[in-house]
Amino acid sequence: MARSPYEQALADLGRGAPRQVRRVFKAWSTDPALGQVAKNVADEAALARADFGSLLSSFVAQLASGSSPVESWLTACRAHKLKGRRIPEANCPAIFGRAKGLDDHAASISKASRGRGDLTKEQAKKLLLKYSGSLNPIELDSFLRDAPLGNYFVWATFNPDDPRADPFDRLPLSHGGICTALGLGGDLTTGNTLIVLIWNHRASGSPPVHRPTIAEAEIYPYYRPHPDADAPWGLTQPLPPNLLELQPQPEVVMPETTGQGLRLPFRVVQA
Amino acid sequence: MSRTSINDLSHAEIGPWLKRALHGQEPLPRLTPDERPHLGILRLEKRFKPAARDSLRDWCVQLVREFCADGRGEAAYLEELISLAAALKSPEAVQMLAQLALGFPQMPQISVEIQLAVLAALVDTPPPQTPAFWESIRNQAPEKYAGHALSGMLATNPAQAIAMLPGMPDDERIGQATALKLELAWDELPPKKRFQFVQDVREILEHCGSRFAGPVKVWADSKEEPCTATTYVILNAALREFHGRECAARTYTSRLLSCSAASET
Numbered sequence: 001m002a003r004s005p006y007e008q009a010l011a012d013l014g015r016g017a018p019r020q021v022r023r024v025f026k027a028w029s030t031d032p033a034l035g036q037v038a039k040n041v042a043d044e045a046a047l048a049r050a051d052f053g054s055l056l057s058s059f060v061a062q063l064a065s066g067s068s069p070v071e072s073w074l075t076a077c078r079a080h081k082l083k084g085r086r087i088p089e090a091n092c093p094a095i096f097g098r099a100k101g102l103d104d105h106a107a108s109i110s111k112a113s114r115g116r117g118d119l120t121k122e123q124a125k126k127l128l129l130k131y132s133g134s135l136n137p138i139e140l141d142s143f144l145r146d147a148p149l150g151n152y153f154v155w156a157t158f159n160p161d162d163p164r165a166d167p168f169d170r171l172p173l174s175h176g177g178i179c180t181a182l183g184l185g186g187d188l189t190t191g192n193t194l195i196v197l198i199w200n201h202r203a204s205g206s207p208p209v210h211r212p213t214i215a216e217a218e219i220y221p222y223y224r225p226h227p228d229a230d231a232p233w234g235l236t237q238p239l240p241p242n243l244l245e246l247q248p249q250p251e252v253v254m255p256e257t258t259g260q261g262l263r264l265p266f267r268v269v270q271a
Numbered sequence: 272m273s274r275t276s277i278n279d280l281s282h283a284e285i286g287p288w289l290k291r292a293l294h295g296q297e298p299l300p301r302l303t304p305d306e307r308p309h310l311g312i313l314r315l316e317k318r319f320k321p322a323a324r325d326s327l328r329d330w331c332v333q334l335v336r337e338f339c340a341d342g343r344g345e346a347a348y349l350e351e352l353i354s355l356a357a358a359l360k361s362p363e364a365v366q367m368l369a370q371l372a373l374g375f376p377q378m379p380q381i382s383v384e385i386q387l388a389v390l391a392a393l394v395d396t397p398p399p400q401t402p403a404f405w406e407s408i409r410n411q412a413p414e415k416y417a418g419h420a421l422s423g424m425l426a427t428n429p430a431q432a433i434a435m436l437p438g439m440p441d442d443e444r445i446g447q448a449t450a451l452k453l454e455l456a457w458d459e460l461p462p463k464k465r466f467q468f469v470q471d472v473r474e475i476l477e478h479c480g481s482r483f484a485g486p487v488k489v490w491a492d493s494k495e496e497p498c499t500a501t502t503y504v505i506l507n508a509a510l511r512e513f514h515g516r517e518c519a520a521r522t523y524t525s526r527l528l529s530c531s532a533a534s535e536t
Contacts, residue, residue: 033298071296096360101302103310107354114387118418119450123352123356126455138493139447139486140452151305190313192302221305 005229006042007065009052017060025070025211034070036221039231051083052198070219077215081153082253084211089234091165092209092218093163094264096156096201096252099178102128102193102268109147112258119143128195132268144266145259148198152256153216154262157182157236157249166198166263172244175184175269181246183236194269203261207254214252278320285326285334293334309355317329331356332342337366340373342378357390372408386399390419394426402428414440418448423455432456433471436487441480449483450490450517453503457494469494 003011010018025041030036047055055076056073062072079095084256096232113119119127124143131137148154175194179185185192201209212234217223222235235248280288292312299311316327335356338344339435344352356364360485368389370376375386392409400423409420417439424432439445453472457465473491475483 031298068291068296070298073295089274094420098301101306101310104302104306104511107307109460110391111350111388113448114384114391115415116444118387118422118445119451120391120394120419120422121357123422123455127451130454130458139450139490142444142447143451150303151307155304155307185300194302201340217304219298219299221298252429255430 004042005045005047005049005052008049009056012049012053013056015058017057020060020063020206021041021056022036024073027069027110030240033221034219037217037219039071040214040217040223040225043227044046044225045227046079046084046225046231047215053174055080055083055182077218080213082210082214082255083185083215084234084253085221085232086271087209087211089206090199091160091232092206093160094251095164095166095198096200096209097159097196097198098154098156099168099182099184099196099269100150102195102233104145104151104198105195108151109143112147113143116146117143118180127267129268131265132181132195134223135263135264136143145262147259147261148256149199150256154207154254154257155212155216155251156254158252160250167249168196168198168267171249172246173269175271176267177244180239180242180244181236181249182251183239185223186222193270194271196267196269197259198263198266199259200261200263201211204257207259209252209254212251212253277315278323280323280326282322282326282329285323286330289327289330290348291402293355294345294348295351299403307354309351309352309358312355313358320462323367328359328361331359332361332364332367335361335367339367342381343373345403346382346385350388353388355384359395360396362398365393365398367484369393369400373404375411387413387419390416391422394419394422399423399427402431409435409438413438418445421449421454425452429468430459430471433468433475436475436483437478441481441483443482443485446483446486452486453490465494509515 013021014017025038028038029039044052057077059072060078062075063069067075073154074102103121106121109124109128110119110121112125127137127140131140145164150155157167159165159170168178171178177193178196211226211232212223214223214225222237222239224235228236236249238246238248277285288297289312292425293308294298295308299308300314301311311325316324319327329350334352338349338352353368355466356368372386372389372393401423405420405423408416408423417435420430421435421439424435436449439449452500457468460468469491473488476491479487501510
């Protein structure tokens with residue numbers, strides 16, 4: 001049986017290091033969240049052999065420097081971002097979308113407005129609630145477009161059957177349905193009102209779009225590596241119990257970009 | 272570290288854990304992989320046992336105290352700490368941040384970004400600061416702090432906030448933000464005070480720079496626009512749908528707004 005990419009990368013590390021890596025991941029297996037992270041590493045198929053080896057090598061070096069295992073993993077991941085396959089510009093979907101926390105996006109708007117109007121997070125949140133669903137959010141429009149769509153990276157989905165369509169048109173409207181389809185956050189019950197953002201890729205500056213890997217997911221336990229090494233993008237893992245039998249959705253990452261290409265209306269979805 | 276094991280940490284251990292968590296170096300229940308760490312900490316905090324929750328809050332105040340003492344810290348960490356302190360609404364932390372803000376000129380090591388984050392937290396977090404506080408903040412550097420000073424003043428003394436408008440930087444973007452802030456303040460006013468509020472804004476605009484005043488005037492005008500005939504047609508249709516044609520009144524007029532096109536079609 002052929003060795004997995006993970007086993008190949010481990011073998012490339014040299015003597016001693018593989019045992020160290022395995023020891024950490026075995027220790028993580030008793031924790032539900034970190035155990036899933038360790039499993040994801042073993043299942044990763046989107047990283048080239050050299051990049052996978054470099055990621056694990058960096059992890060080992062951080063461990064050797066005395067950093068904690070989690071800190072070591074995060075440091076290694078942050079040095080290996082956007083290594084998944086890039087979708088050629090010509091094949092990029094025209095429209096992307098994502099769901100994120102309302103509080104998180106309100107904080108993004110507030111931060112982007114600093115020195116340029118100075119909206120606070122609570123003000124931004126009230127305005128998002130007020131203008132949810134509006135095609136004409138008056139003066140809020142320019143603040144929406146200045147705010148980044150993600151923090152450091154933007155996770156996004158699209159409609160593979162019609163890449164010019166709003167990807168949320170084929171998802172349930174409900175909070176539970178969206179979280180289930182996109183595999184967001186598991187059993188969160190508080191503070192997780194969503195905002196759904198749709199944007200035109202070209203109008204947002206056409207940032208490079210990549211298939212996500214364990215490096216972008218860091219220690220997020222709801223990420224699942226797509227098992228097909230040749231797939232151009234990732235797929236979400238719908239959350240159980242998935243009573244509506246929602247299908248996995250395409251999943252990509254791109255560098256942090258602003259909402260210049262935002263399509264209105266945006267939508268706030270209460271839990 | 273799982274929820275259960277955090278509950279098992281001693282008070283002394285929770286401090287370093289919180290610091291790592293604010294740096295994004297602890298597993299947290301995040302809605303999305305890129306969500307800000309303090310939001311995950313807040314979710315976790317709600318599930319803590321009382322002792323762990325008290326420790327977390329005490330440590331948050333302690334970390335704010337350390338920041339206020341020397342003004343130092345990595346920007347991303349300080350952003351998260353200030354956001355967490357604001358969300359936990361500790362009066363002690365708010366008081367320390369307010370004192371820090373009054374002393375910004377003596378703390379040049381604090382970047383403008385972080386200064387603005389502190390002021391934003393003070394606008395958002397009770398107890399509200401006094402009008403004298405916001406006046407003092409604005410006077411430190413009107414070009415930098417006018418936006419938050421206006422927000423703080425609007426929350427406590429709308430009339431005094433309106434009087435600040437002529438001192439706002441003459442910038443269209445700041446005018447747009449001000450229009451949004453006035454809209455939120457208008458929403459929270461009792462209906463009988465709204466008309467005068469808009470009138471007061473309108474009257475003072477002639478003393479403001481034109482770039483700033485433009486968007487604010489558009490907002491003020493939007494509050495005095497009469498309802499269109501379409502508005503009443505839609506209202507009429509909705510009432511008919513609800514009550515049935517026989518019960519629907521024939522005409523609908525507003526006592527507050529002049530509009531002659533309120534007849535039933």
